[in-house]
Amino acid sequence: GDSVTQMEGPVTLSEEAFLTINCTYTATGYPSLFWYVQYPGEGLQLLLKATKADDKGSNKGFEATYRKETTSFHLEKGSVQVSDSAVYFCATASGGSYIPTFGRGTSLIVHP
Amino acid sequence: NAGVTQTPKFQVLKTGQSMTLQCAQDMNHNSMYWYRQDPGMGLRLIYYSASEGTTDKGEVPNGYNVSRLNKREFSLRLESAAPSQTSVYFCASSEAGGRNEKLFFGSGTQLSVL
Numbered sequence: 001g002d003s004v005t006q007m008e009g010p011v012t013l014s015e016e017a018f019l020t021i022n023c024t025y026t027a028t029g030y031p032s033l034f035w036y037v038q039y040p041g042e043g044l045q046l047l048l049k050a051t052k053a054d055d056k057g058s059n060k061g062f063e064a065t066y067r068k069e070t071t072s073f074h075l076e077k078g079s080v081q082v083s084d085s086a087v088y089f090c091a092t093a094s095g096g097s098y099i100p101t102f103g104r105g106t107s108l109i110v111h112p
Numbered sequence: 113n114a115g116v117t118q119t120p121k122f123q124v125l126k127t128g129q130s131m132t133l134q135c136a137q138d139m140n141h142n143s144m145y146w147y148r149q150d151p152g153m154g155l156r157l158i159y160y161s162a163s164e165g166t167t168d169k170g171e172v173p174n175g176y177n178v179s180r181l182n183k184r185e186f187s188l189r190l191e192s193a194a195p196s197q198t199s200v201y202f203c204a205s206s207e208a209g210g211r212n213e214k215l216f217f218g219s220g221t222q223l224s225v226l
Contacts, residue, residue: 032212032213036215042219042220043116043202043204043217043218043220044202044204044215044217045216045217046214046215049214051212089154093213098213099145099157100215101157102147102155102156104154105154
């Protein structure tokens with residue numbers, strides 16, 4: 001079945017620092033790839049997605065590029081804010097049902 | 113906008129007790145899901161319902177049952193709770209599946225089994 005490997009956290013950064021959270025996947029066929037974000041005390045919400053190779057998903061200053069050759073979908077942001085502090089989940093979906101399989105999540109802590 | 117509503121938000125059970133977690137969505141979505149979230153494990157799929165009247169097992173179905181009561185509601189039942197079922201449970205819904213599909217999540221139920 002599908003699987004997702006994310007870098008372990010927590011990732012601790014100062015405000016305005018550059019963020020990278022690594023994500024690699026294994027999946028059958030041509031999966032769709034997603035980043036979800038979970039703020040404290042809330043459910044997950046979709047941050048961005050990409051559905052084919054070389055697509056770039058972007059939202060709220062975050063970006064991730066679907067790299068089929070390296071089976072990766074790394075999340076980046078040029079300048080993080082305290083309000084970006086949350087847990088970030090990478091997910092892949094493939095096969096007939098396209099039900100997402102999630103990684104373990106990476107906690108991001110941004111200090112003022 | 114209510115979206116996906118889960119009840120209760122918190123619950124403490126003793127080993128062997130039973131309970132039902134409720135989930136309802138008001139977006140007219142066809143598909144609904146139950147995940148559990150454990151530290152260091154991410155989210156794992158328990159059961160899902162692709163459409164009204166159908167349910168299927170996910171990655172970790174043992175110890176759980178589900179009912180798709182109608183298009184809006186999808187409940188998760190623990191018949192005899194065990195400490196290993198201590199977790200945060202999330203219900204989610206989506207329009208109909210497919211590679212562009214976005215899941216909408218509830219705010220979760222924190223369950224402790226003593």
